[in-house]
Amino acid sequence: MKTETPFCHERHGASRVRALTVLSLSVALASCGSLAPKSFTDEEIRSRVEQDRQVMYADQEPITAPISFHEAAARALKYNLDYRLKLMEDALSQSLNDVANYEMLPRLVAGAGYMGRTNSPGGSSVGIRDNVESLRPSTSQEREHTVASLGFSWNALDFGVSYYRAQQKADQVLMAEERRRKVAQNVLQDVRNSYWRALGAQKLIGQVDTLIGRVERALERARQVEKEGLMPQAEVLAYQRALLDAVNLLTLRRQDLELARAELSALMSVPPGAHYTLATEIEQNLPTVPTDIDKLEHMAMERRPEIMEEWYRKRVTENDIKAAKILLWPNISIDSQFNHDSNKYNYHSQWIDTGLRVSWNILKLAQYPSLKRAHQYQNETDDMRRMALSMAVLTQVRVGVQRYALSLSELDFAEESLRVDQRLLDYSKAAAKSRFDSELEVIRSEARAVLTEYQRYVAYSNAQAAWGRVYNSVGLDVMPDTIESHNVKALASAMQQTMQGWQSSIFVAKASTNTPQEQ
Template sequence: MTLHIQKFLVGVVVMGLVLLDSGCAVMPTPLTQEEIQQRVQEDLAQLTQYQEPVARPITLFEAMARALKYNLETRVQGLKEMVTHRQLDLAHYDMLPKVVADAAYNGRSNFAGASSRSLETGQQSLVSSTSSDKNIFTANLALSWDVLDFGLSYVRAEQAANDVLIAEEDKRRIANRVIQDVRSAFWKAVGAERALGRLAFLQDWVTQALGEVHLIRERALADPLTSLQYERELLSAQREIQQLYQELSLSRIHLAELMNLDPGEPYELAVPDHPPLVSKVSEKLEDLEYRALMNRPELRKVDYQKRINAKETKAAILELLPNLNVYMGGNYDSNNFLFHNNWLNYGAKVSWNLLNVFRHPVRLQVIDAQEKVLEMQSLALTMALMSQVHVSVAQYHAAMKDVTTGKRYLETQMAIAEQVQRAWSLNRLSEHLVIREKMQGLVAELRYESALAKLEMAYANVLAAIGEDPFPTDITGDGVEELAVALQERWEWLERPEVFAQIHPTDAQTQAPTTQSQGAGPQHQDTVGQSQEADALSQEPEAQYQEAGGLSQGPEVQSQETVAQSQETTTQPQETTTQPQETTTQPQERVNP
C-alpha cells in the first residue's frame, strides 16, 4: 500500500512540474505581417459596406443624412449606446433568484470504514464498518434568494438605466458636432465648385500674361520697375486665389470623410443658390441662455450622474442591513447505504457583516464628496455654456456682417471689372489691367463664398449652443432619401421666425414637428432680428459677374458684347461709374505690353 502511495505522490509532483514549466514558457508573440495584412483588408472591406451608393449629385440635406447614418464616429457612439442597453438587460437578470444545478462523482480505491471508541472507558465499542460505497454519484438542484442582493441589484439596475440616458446624450452631442462640420464643409466645397470654371480660365490667362511680362522685361521693352510691380501684383493675387481655393477645395475631402465615402471616390455636389441674407438669431440672450441650460446634453449628463450618485446612497444603506437568504433544493445520492436516496432540503439564514457599521460613515463621506464634485461641475458647465451662447451669437452676427461686407465688396469689384472691360474693348486700357481686375474679382468671390460657409457654420453653432437638435430622433431605420427629407423638414421648421420668438422660462415648452428629437427638451422660440441691410443685398452676384464680361469668353468676343452693353448700364450708381474714370488714367503711367 505504501508503494502505491509513493507512486501516486511522484506522479502528482511530476505533473505539477510539467504544468509549472508550461506556464513559464508563455512568451509575448508579436503580430505577423500576414495578420496585419488580413486586418487591413478586412477593415478596408468594411469601411463602406452596406452603404447606399451615390447615384446623383449630393444635396446639403443628403450630405447631412449620410453623415448621421454612416459617419464612423456616430456609429461608434451608437454601438456604445447599444452596450449600455445590453448592460441594463443584464442588470435585470441580476434581480432574479439563483438556481444552481450541481453534479459530482467521487471514487476511491477502498471502502471508507471507521470504528468507535467509548469516551468513558476508552475502549473500542464497535467493530470497523462502512456506510458508503466506493463510487458515489451525487446531484442537487437548489434555489436561493438573497433579499439584500435583490435590493442592491434593483439599485444597480436603476443606475444602469441612467447610464443608457447618458449614452443617448453623448450621441446627441456627437451628432450635433457632425452636423456643424457637414454644413461648413458642404458650403466651402460648393464655393469651390462655383469658382472652379472661372479659376481655370483665369489661370491660363494669368500664366500667359506673366510670360509676356517676363519677355518684356528681358527685352527691355518697358520700364523694369513698372514690369516688376505689375508682375508682383499678378503673383500676389494668384497666390491669394490659390490659398482661398485650396481652403475651399480641401473641404470636399473632409466632407467625403464625414459622409464615410472613400477619399478617392468621385462624387458631385448639387450646387444650390446663395441663401437669403436674413438674420435668424434673436438678440434676447437671456432666453437663449435658458434654452441652453434646459437642453444641452452636457448638463443633462451631469444630472443623470447626480441620479446615479443618489442611488449610491441607497446602496450604502442597504449594505448596512442584515442579509436574509432563503433556499430550497432537491438532492440525489447513489450511496446504497442511505435509507433515502432522494430528499428535499429548505431553510433560511440571516447574516450581518458587523464591520459595515464602521464602514458606512466613510462610505457616505465619499458619496457626499462626489455629490459636491458634480454640483461644482454643473456650475462650471453652466458658466461655460452661457459663455458659449454669447460667443456663438457674437460669431453669428460677425459672420453676417462679413457676408454683407463681402457681398458689397464683390458687387463693387464686379462693377469695376465691368467698366475696365468696356474701356479695354475700346482700346482705352491695357489687357494687363483687365486681368488684374478679374483676378481681384475672383478673390472677392472666393472670400464671399468662404464667408457664406462660415455663416452657415455659425448658425449651426448657435443651434448646438442652445441644445437644439437639428436632426430627427430615429436615424437608423430610414434610408438616406427619407432621412434627408426629414432633415429638410426639420431645418425648415428651425428657420421659421416663430422658432426664435418669445422664449421665456414660463412658456419654453413648445413642440417641434414629428421629425424632432423627443429628447431635445423644450424648443426655443425667439424673435427674428431681420437685417434690412442684408436683405437689401440678397441679390445674387453671379449675374453681375457675368455682365462684367465673365471669364468664359475671350477678349475678342467680350469687346463686341461690352460695347453693346454700355448703353444698357447707364443706370449704374454714381459711385461705381466714377471709379473707372480714376482707373483710366493708369495706362498713361504704364507701358502697354
C-alpha cells in the same frame, strides 16, 4: 463465474484517479505553454487592413445625383464612423441594462458531479473514557458515486445591491443616448462648416484654374518683353511682381477650396476616388440675430446633452452610496435545495434541504456617519459640477449669438465688396487696350473679383457655421424621435423638417441682401 475482489476494485479505482490526474496536469502544462507572446504576421496585418477598408465603406447607398446640404448631413450621420460608434455604445449600454435586470432574480443553481477515491472511506470508534474500540472499521460510502443538486437561494442584501446597480445601468443607457445626441449635433455642425465652402469650391475652382493659366501666359509675355527691351525694366519687373502676387493668392485660395471638399468627403465617409457633385441650389436664407437671449438660455439649460448627461451621472453616483448603505443592515437569506446521491449505503438517496438565515455585521454600522457625509458631499459636488457646466453653456449661447451677429455683418460687407469688384472688372474690360498696363489691370481686377467672390463664399460659410454654433449651443435635436425609413433620402427629409421646424418656431428667417447666388 469470476468475481472481482476488493483489491481489484481498489486497483481499478486508483487507475482512474491516476488517469484524471495525468490529464489535469497535461492541460495545465499546455495552458502554461500557450502564454508566450505571439505577434501578428505581415500577412495577418495586410489581411486586417484590407478587411477594415472594405468594412469602412461597405453597404453605402450609391451617389446617383448631386448632393444637397441635408443629404450630405444625412450621409454623414448614417455612414460617419464616430456616430456609428456611438450607436454601438448605445446598444451596448442597453444590453448591459438588460443583463443587470436579470441580476435581481434569485439564484437557481443546478449541479452534478462524480466522486471517487483510491481506497474505501470509513473509520472506527473508541470510548471517550476508556479508549476502548467499540466498532470494527466500517464504511458508509462507496468509493465511486455520483451526486446531483438543484438549489434555490435568495439574499436580501444581494437583491438590494442588484436593484441599485440595475438603476445605474438604466441611467447609463440614458447617458449613452445623450452622448449620441451630442455626436449627431457635432456631425451636423461639421457638415455645415464644410458643405458651403465645398459648394463654393465647386463653382470657383474652374475660374481660379483658368485665371492662373492667364496669369502664367501674361508672365511669359512679360519676360519676353523684358528680354527684348521693349519697356523700361523697372516697369516690366513691377508688372511681373504684381502677376506673381496674384498667382500666389490664387494658389493659396485654390488649396483652401480643395481641402473643403476633402473634409466633406471624410465626414460623409465617401470612398477615396469617388466622384460626386454638390447640388446647385439657391443659398439658404439665414435667420436674423436672435433677440430673446433668455429664451435661448432657458432652452439650452433644458436640452443640452452635456447637462442632461451630468444630471444622470449624479443619479449613478448617488446609487453607489445607496448600495453601500444597504450593506450596513441585517441580511436575510432563504435557501432550498434538492439533492440526489447514488451512494448505495444511504438510507435516503434523495432529500430536500431548507434554511432561513439572518446575519448582521454590526461593526459595519460604524461606517454610516462617513457614508452619510460622503452622500452629502457627493451631491454637492455633482450639483456644483452641473452648475459650472451650465454656466459654460450659457456663455456659449451668448458668445454664439454675438459671433453670429458679427458673421452676418461680415457677409454684408463681403457682398458689397463683391458688387464693387465686379463693377471694376466690367470697367477694366471695357477700357482694356493692347498695352501691358491695361492687360495687367484687367488681370488684377479679375483676380480681385475672384478672390472677393471667394471671400464672399467664405463669409457665407462662416455665417452658416456661426448659426450652426447657435443651434448647437441651444442643444436642438438634429432628427425627430421617429422616422419612417433610414435610407439617405428619408433621413435628409426628416432632418430638413426638424431644422425648419426649430427655425420657424424660434428664429425668424432673414432674406439675403443681395440677389440669391446660384450655386
